[in-house]
Structures are given as structure tokens and as C-alpha cells.
Amino acid sequence: MQLGDILDDLSLDVSTSSLEVSRVEIDSRECESGTLFFAMPGTRQHGAAFVKDAIGRGALAVVSDRPINATVPVVVVPTSQLRALLAHASAAIVAHPETRAKLVAVTGTNGKTSVTTLVSSLARALSWNAASIGTLTNQRTTPAAPELYRTLATLVGHFNSTTPDSLVAIEVSSHALDQRRIEGLRFCVAAFTNLSHEHLDYHGTMEQYFLAKASLFTIEYAKRAVIWIDDPYGQRLAEMTALPVTRVSRGDAKDVETTLQGSTFFWRGHLVNSSLVGDYNVDNALLAMAIMSTLGASDEQVAASMGEVASIPGRFDVLYGNGVTVIVDYAHTPEGLQRLLSDVRLLQTGGRMITVYGAGGDRDRAKRPEMGRVVSTLSDLTVVTSDNPRTEAPDAIIDAVMVGVAPSAQVVRDVDRRSAIAQALAGAETGDVVVIAGKGHESTQTVGDLVLPFDDRVVVQELLK
Numbered sequence: 001m002q003l004g005d006i007l008d009d010l011s012l013d014v015s016t017s018s019l020e021v022s023r024v025e026i027d028s029r030e031c032e033s034g035t036l037f038f039a040m041p042g043t044r045q046h047g048a049a050f051v052k053d054a055i056g057r058g059a060l061a062v063v064s065d066r067p068i069n070a071t072v073p074v075v076v077v078p079t080s081q082l083r084a085l086l087a088h089a090s091a092a093i094v095a096h097p098e099t100r101a102k103l104v105a106v107t108g109t110n111g112k113t114s115v116t117t118l119v120s121s122l123a124r125a126l127s128w129n130a131a132s133i134g135t136l137t138n139q140r141t142t143p144a145a146p147e148l149y150r151t152l153a154t155l156v157g158h159f160n161s162t163t164p165d166s167l168v169a170i171e172v173s174s175h176a177l178d179q180r181r182i183e184g185l186r187f188c189v190a191a192f193t194n195l196s197h198e199h200l201d202y203h204g205t206m207e208q209y210f211l212a213k214a215s216l217f218t219i220e221y222a223k224r225a226v227i228w229i230d231d232p233y234g235q236r237l238a239e240m241t242a243l244p245v246t247r248v249s250r251g252d253a254k255d256v257e258t259t260l261q262g263s264t265f266f267w268r269g270h271l272v273n274s275s276l277v278g279d280y281n282v283d284n285a286l287l288a289m290a291i292m293s294t295l296g297a298s299d300e301q302v303a304a305s306m307g308e309v310a311s312i313p314g315r316f317d318v319l320y321g322n323g324v325t326v327i328v329d330y331a332h333t334p335e336g337l338q339r340l341l342s343d344v345r346l347l348q349t350g351g352r353m354i355t356v357y358g359a360g361g362d363r364d365r366a367k368r369p370e371m372g373r374v375v376s377t378l379s380d381l382t383v384v385t386s387d388n389p390r391t392e393a394p395d396a397i398i399d400a401v402m403v404g405v406a407p408s409a410q411v412v413r414d415v416d417r418r419s420a421i422a423q424a425l426a427g428a429e430t431g432d433v434v435v436i437a438g439k440g441h442e443s444t445q446t447v448g449d450l451v452l453p454f455d456d457r458v459v460v461q462e463l464l465k
Helices: 047-056 079-093 114-127 145-157 174-178 207-213 232-240 281-295 299-308 335-347 370-378 395-402 417-427 456-464
Strands: 021-027 035-039 060-063 074-076 103-108 129-133 165-173 186-191 222-228 245-248 254-261 260-269 270-274 317-321 324-329 353-357 381-384 410-415 433-437 446-447 450-453
Touching: 021 079, 021 381, 021 446, 035 047, 035 079, 035 174, 060 079, 060 222, 079 245, 103 245, 114 281, 114 299, 114 381, 129 145, 145 165, 174 207, 174 254, 186 232, 186 281, 207 232, 222 232, 222 281, 232 456, 245 281, 254 281, 254 335, 260 281, 270 281, 281 335, 299 446, 317 456, 324 456, 335 370, 335 433, 353 370, 353 417, 370 381, 370 395, 381 395, 381 417, 395 410, 417 433, 417 456
Parallel strands: 021 035, 035 060, 060 074, 103 165, 103 186, 129 165, 186 222, 222 245, 324 433, 353 381, 353 433, 381 410
Antiparallel strands: 254 260, 260 270, 317 324, 446 450
8 A cells, every 4th residue: 555545644755655555563673564664652762763673674664753864754743643643544554444343442440351352252142243352362451553453454354244243342441542542443332341449650540540541431432332330430431421321230130140150130121141150240241231232232132142151261260179169360450359359258158268369560559558458358368479570579569469468367478479379279178269360361471571371270270180
């Protein structure tokens, strides 16, 4: 595709306009022959510092908000226009895949992955083309525009062209909203799960965190909203948005019964049988079903199709061995941990609850003592260990968690995660439940600059043998 067709609103000279572009990138390491490189402002460095590397890898032109001395054409635009131009170029180079499916956005602190996955699974059960983008599919929860549009193009490219309905559900993080990564997308439905302490290292305050999330619920991004109103921020959002709102609450589920084998309840007069385990998954299911209903699916079919929806990787995964029940879950915020452990208590028929968890490095440090308080208060025994320490010292992270531990709680520390899991399993007796929280579906552990193979579920299975 010629550069002049991609940057069709800009005046370019003839030779620059006729350059054949095959890829759009903001990461110089991903550049190859035929790449249009966008040198963007960053949190640490400006992309201009990587122009030489991008050209060395094959970039044939650069777009930036500042003049750059380079051996290829450089197109300079105002900073205020740069993000929108990046999205436009990223979409154009892959033939605008956003126009070929209904788009659903899901945002919130906890539950984004679950609701996004449930929506796409429900849609497939209803014989729609459907896929999802987020924590389970991409390195970032919400990828930057070039990767986001490429992923969209790949997904819709595999859809059956004879199927009348197509859907892609996308997790939308607060970082993505603040950095305008979803520029150019318009969602049929934007959904909100909840808001609690997270990412304050980035946003500074809960109010700024909320406002970042709330920016999704505008006519710029969405046509309709589906909002969980049992959360105070959700209630506030439902009252302030100008979008038509479907309000969802726990009261929408009647006669709820949950076990370690699944859940049953009535929704809008229809029986729902679900293999999803955990009380919080009932809430996630209610949101997902409301989204599909808002998109036009019949309530009766939606309720029946929940029976075909499989469990979500790393979300209340239940494993058994030696008379002990083991639950692996992604919960990694104070609110997420409180909800998880409270749900486990409701499902226990006896025995103790032993919890293994740790806080991630290079992330919101203010939540660490609160996580320590929650887990040590709700568990009979807590083993504090490493999560993904990244560039921080693992022992220093554990020290911060231990600050919040309840004085009377039984807590041990073990910086080695495998050893910590082994210690919890070895100390568990018949009837006990061991909860391993924080990493869920993740199959690696980041320690310093190393990304090591590590999957809680695999480790548990190995140790139980």
C-alpha cells in the first residue's frame, strides 16, 4: 500500500507518497523491510531515539511529532494528531478489520479476562463467529494500535464468511485508555466490571484511575453500555454516562447454587447451568449474558448456551490430589483476593484454607500491605512468596507484603515459589483447600531480565504426583 494512501490527509511529495508500505510499527525491534515507523513520545524515552535502529531493520519512512535527521523521509505532525494517525495507519495497512465484526470492550479492575472470554465463548455457542483479545492472547492486556489491528485482522480473517454474525471481545485496560491505544475503534457495547485499588503507581489516585476507565463510556468509543452497578464506581458510571445503559447486578441471578463442580441459577426467568466455579464467576456470567442480550441474542438461547461455556484458564482452576483440593487463580489485587478467598470459604465443607501468593514487582507498591492483610486475615495459613519480581528484589517485595499481615495470623515466607507451593501441599491434610493466587494462567515467571518457565498448575500436578 502506498504511503500517500495511508496518510491520505497529509500533503506529501510525489516520491514519498509513492513509497510501498507493508507494515506499521512503533517498536523499532519489530521493524522489517517496508515498515512505516512511528516515533512516539514514551514514558521514558521518545521514539526518535530508535529511528536509526528502525531504519537499519528496514523502515522506509518515519512519522513523528518532531523533526528528525534521518536517511529516509520523515513526516512531522502535531503531537495532538499523532495517536489518531497511528491508529488510522495501523487499520489501513490491514484493510480495516474493525469494520468486519461487532466489537465489545470490557474494562474494570477485576474480571476483564473472564467476561471477555465468556462473551466470545457464548457467541460461539450461539453459532456466531467470535474471538477475544486480551491477557490470554497478547503480551499486553490491550496491545498498541499496530499489534491490535493486526490481531483483529488475523481473527476476522479466519471467520466463516457465510456466518451472519461476527464478534470480537477486547479487554481494555486503563493504561490503554490513557494512552489512546484503542483510537479509531467504535464498540457496539462497552462493559464495566468493577473498580478497586490497582495501578495507582501509574494513575496516582483512584479518581484518576476511575476517570481513565470512564473515558471508554463516551460516544467517541461506544454505542451502548453494560455496567455492573453493585460496585459504587459502576453506580456512578451508570449515572454519568450519556450512553444507553443496561444495569447488571447480583440481584439478576435467582436461586443461586454453587459447588466445586459448577453453578446453577435463574436469569430473566431461564435456568442457567454452568461449569464455572466460584461465586464471582456468577457475576462474570451475568455481565457476559447481558452483553450478548444487548447485542440481540435471545435471553432463552443465551441462558441455554451458558451450559456449553468451558472454564476460563487460571480462573478458579480446581485440581485434586491426596485428599486435598487445590485452587489456582489469577487474583492479584486486594479486592480480587478477598472475593476469591471468600468464595472458597463458602464452598468448603471442612478443613483449613492454606493460601500461597506474592505481589508482582515493578507494579503498584501501595497495594502490597493491603494484600497481606486480606490474605492473612482470611486464610488459616499463609505462605508469602514471589510472583513475578521483575527487577525488584524478591525479599523486599515480601517485606512490603508482611507489613500488612494480621498480628495473630499464621504466616511463613518462602522466596522460591515452587518451594512455597510444595510447603503448602506438604502441610495440607485431608479436607484442606490450598489456594495458589496471583499468576493463574501464566506459564512463565519474570525474574530480573530472565523469563523462566513456570506454571502454577503444572507445578501443582508435578508435586501431587
